[in-house]
Amino acid sequence: MRKPTAKHLVDAGHSVTVWSHNSEKTNRFAKKHGCALGRTPANVAQKSQISFLCMGDTPMPREAILGEAGLTQEDIAFCHVRTAKNGKA
Numbered sequence: 001m002r003k004p005t006a007k008h009l010v011d012a013g014h015s016v017t018v019w020s021h022n023s024e025k026t027n028r029f030a031k032k033h034g035c036a037l038g039r040t041p042a043n044v045a046q047k048s049q050i051s052f053l054c055m056g057d058t059p060m061p062r063e064a065i066l067g068e069a070g071l072t073q074e075d076i077a078f079c080h081v082r083t084a085k086n087g088k089a
Contacts, residue, residue: 040069
């Protein structure tokens with residue numbers, strides 16, 4: 001999910017575990033907001049009741065969901081929100 005959404009969940013008192021392909025960005029956010037870090041999407045799923053994904057129109061969502069370390073490796077509910085280029089869905 002995007003940073004503002006994650007921050008709203010943290011501010012509301014929820015435990016949040018974050019992961020991104022960009023570990024530097026994720027580490028910064030987790031440290032600043034007191035979030036746990038996930039090593040992979042599957043690792044986040046192990047620590048979560050539900051997972052949110054917000055990824056662009058790239059191969060990344062497929063890998064994060066269906067890949068070897070993806071969310072489908074765990075029995076969890078998840079929501080994927082696809083961002084569209086140029087505001088077009």
